[in-house]
């Protein structure tokens with residue numbers, strides 16, 4: 001999975017640096033600026049919450065599950081665009097998840113409040 005995210009992130013950074021806002025959706029978001037990008041992140045997060053609620057109790061191969069997966073992809077994608085726009089290295093998110101891997105969520109939370 002992370003390989004796909006890394007490949008996608010490479011394309012997204014290229015679009016940010018060299019993309020044409022008339023032919024690239026990613027370049028058009030950067031061109032419109034941070035507020036537009038944050039609006040999309042917020043919109044996609046809300047759409048995901050609604051889709052997840054609809055998917056409650058539905059079968060894994062149901063339309064409701066497909067919609068939830070699609071909304072999750074939209075949110076991940078727009079989050080990567082946001083990180084790029086702010087000059088953050090998206091791969092650091094994978095590193096951060098790697099750092100947490102194997103730690104219980106409660107231990108991880110305790111390590112944050114100590115650090």
Ligand SMILES: N=c1c2ncn([C@@H]3O[C@H](COP(=O)(O)OP(=O)(O)OP(=O)(O)O)[C@@H](O)[C@H]3O)c2ncn1[C@@H]1O[C@H](COP(=O)(O)O)[C@@H](O)[C@H]1O
Nearest residue numbers: 008011012015019023024025026027028040043073074077
């Ligand atoms: N993964 C994605 C991806 N996921 C979603 N989207 C776009 O995100 C938008 C989602 O917004 P909405 O569903 O809200 O649709 P909308 O109402 O048209 O959006 P707005 O008018 O509100 O902006 C749609 O235009 C989708 O096509 C994506 N656009 C691009 N990518 C990837 O980014 C790469 C570069 O894309 P371009 O910059 O367009 O070349 C592509 O090759 C893909 O790999």
